[in-house]
Amino acid sequence: MKCYIAFLAHETNSFSPIPTDRPSFDEIGVYLPALGPPEEHLDLLKGAVDFYREALRHGDEAVVGLCALAQPSLPCLERDYVQLREEILDGLRAAMPVDMVLLMMHGSMMAQGCDDCEGDVLERVRAMVGPRVPIGLLLDLHCNVTAKMIANATVIKACREYPHTDFPERAREVYELVAATAAGRIRPAMAFRRAPMLGLFQTQREPMRGLVDRVAQEERKPGVLAVTLAHGFPWGDSAHTGAGVIAITNDDEPRARELAGSIARDFFALRESGQVTLLGVSAALDAALEHRSGTVIVADMSDNPGGGAASDSTFLLRAMLERGVRDAAVGLLWDPLAVRLAFAAGEGATIPMRIGGKLGPMSGEPLDVVATVRHLRSSATQPHIADGGAAALGRTAVIETQGVEIVMNEIRQQPFHPDAFRSAGVDPWSKRLVVVKSSFHFYAGFAERAAAIVYCDGPGTLNSDARTRPYRHVERPIWPLDDVAL
Numbered sequence: 001m002k003c004y005i006a007f008l009a010h011e012t013n014s015f016s017p018i019p020t021d022r023p024s025f026d027e028i029g030v031y032l033p034a035l036g037p038p039e040e041h042l043d044l045l046k047g048a049v050d051f052y053r054e055a056l057r058h059g060d061e062a063v064v065g066l067c068a069l070a071q072p073s074l075p076c077l078e079r080d081y082v083q084l085r086e087e088i089l090d091g092l093r094a095a096m097p098v099d100m101v102l103l104m105m106h107g108s109m110m111a112q113g114c115d116d117c118e119g120d121v122l123e124r125v126r127a128m129v130g131p132r133v134p135i136g137l138l139l140d141l142h143c144n145v146t147a148k149m150i151a152n153a154t155v156i157k158a159c160r161e162y163p164h165t166d167f168p169e170r171a172r173e174v175y176e177l178v179a180a181t182a183a184g185r186i187r188p189a190m191a192f193r194r195a196p197m198l199g200l201f202q203t204q205r206e207p208m209r210g211l212v213d214r215v216a217q218e219e220r221k222p223g224v225l226a227v228t229l230a231h232g233f234p235w236g237d238s239a240h241t242g243a244g245v246i247a248i249t250n251d252d253e254p255r256a257r258e259l260a261g262s263i264a265r266d267f268f269a270l271r272e273s274g275q276v277t278l279l280g281v282s283a284a285l286d287a288a289l290e291h292r293s294g295t296v297i298v299a300d301m302s303d304n305p306g307g308g309a310a311s312d313s314t315f316l317l318r319a320m321l322e323r324g325v326r327d328a329a330v331g332l333l334w335d336p337l338a339v340r341l342a343f344a345a346g347e348g349a350t351i352p353m354r355i356g357g358k359l360g361p362m363s364g365e366p367l368d369v370v371a372t373v374r375h376l377r378s379s380a381t382q383p384h385i386a387d388g389g390a391a392a393l394g395r396t397a398v399i400e401t402q403g404v405e406i407v408m409n410e411i412r413q414q415p416f417h418p419d420a421f422r423s424a425g426v427d428p429w430s431k432r433l434v435v436v437k438s439s440f441h442f443y444a445g446f447a448e449r450a451a452a453i454v455y456c457d458g459p460g461t462l463n464s465d466a467r468t469r470p471y472r473h474v475e476r477p478i479w480p481l482d483d484v485a486l
């Protein structure tokens with residue numbers, strides 16, 4: 001069989017201070033067929049590499065089109081989104097006829113003039129391949145599912161774990177279902193039920209763990225093909241924003257609807273208990289400093305670039321310096337200008353520097369410090385959480401001020417792994433306290449050796465209180481903005 005594979009991912013944050021255009025994708029690396037065969041550019045395929053490997057394993061013919069990813073930020077410039085979309089469609093047109101299509105997208109991408117990029121791409125792909133060619137769509141669980149996605153895809157699944165460590169398994173499952181559909185062995189019937197809530201649900205801990213495990217059991221029941229918890233992406237302001245459940249059965253739509261409905265009610269019941277305990281800046285530092293041995297990780301959730309924040313906020317760092325916290329590290333502070341100045345000053349130089357606080361009120365005030373440039377690296381990387389491939393951090397500069405080492409970098413990205421620090425020259429485990437500008441994705445790489453993890457919910461773009469966000473398009477009622485029952 002012949003399959004067409006493409007990848008386009010952007011988690012759009014309507015409240016981010018950062019615009020999105022084509023260079024936002026190019027910075028991370030875009031694959032296009034014109035570059036040459038996919039096997040020579042596996043790193044550029046990103047998550048689509050899992051589909052590609054499945055195709056090879058099945059002995060299928062795989063044509064890979066555009067593979068592009070940008071860090072979360074504002075809706076994409078319309079002209080550049082249309083170009084990305086047309087690159088996906090051009091690749092498909094050139095590959096036609098195909099027996100199946102496999103798309104990996106984020107599920108909450110918006111562009112100027114389009115609040116459902118996934119649905120828009122799917123609708124055009126469907127129009128091109130016709131009603132009989134199965135289309136599989138793999139999403140991030142932070143997806144805001146739309147009717148257009150459900151109407152135009154044959155099979156939709158999202159990753160199950162947050163942190164997202166399970167994309168390869170989910171890609172395999174989507175591939176199997178799509179291949180079985182193409183071969184006429186199954187007839188997927190898909191239903192979606194909205195769970196009207198805005199939240200972040202970490203799946204490592206109860207009660208979410210139990211629900212995720214139960215969903216996996218449901219999937220193994222006869223006649224059930226897939227069940228997905230769509231957590232929603234609360235910082236995207238669209239009519240589709242919010243959580244929900246997708247259920248797929250074999251040719252039994254009433255059962256798919258019933259299953260999606262009952263699991264959506266169970267998911268909704270966890271809207272409060274499913275959230276982690278969050279502390280303000282001062283309380284988070286109190287909690288971290290209580291520990292006398294080992295390395296305590298403080299998650300600076302509000303400034304997570306992986307959700308659309310600038311990653312240059314100073315609220316936590318300023319409080320640390322004011323309290324005289326020493327033997328600490330902070331990363332990754334996105335400050336390309338300060339990195340450039342540190343490079344110009346050279347390793348070992350001690351200079352006055354103005355760092356962070358540049359992107360707007362959600363970044364706090366810039367910090368004026370006297371800093372010593374400790375380490376400069378021309379191309380630091382870390383293993384990506386989804387596929388373990390090398391994720392570029394750009395140039396990094398580690399500066400030290402008052403006993404705090406600050407890892408600054410050029411390519412905005414959250415630390416997934418201790419190597420984000422090591423690659424820049426800092427051993428995080430030699431520190432008493434390490435601040436990671438991440439919500440939960442750091443967890444997979446740091447939890448095992450951390451003496452404790454403290455979740456800090458300070459001021460910032462990704463502050464957890466949905467009631468403070470100036471939503472204009474979210475469908476009401478929705479928890480916690482409204483009192484709502486399901």
Ligand SMILES: [Zn+2]
Nearest residue numbers: 140141142164
């Ligand atoms: Zn996600």
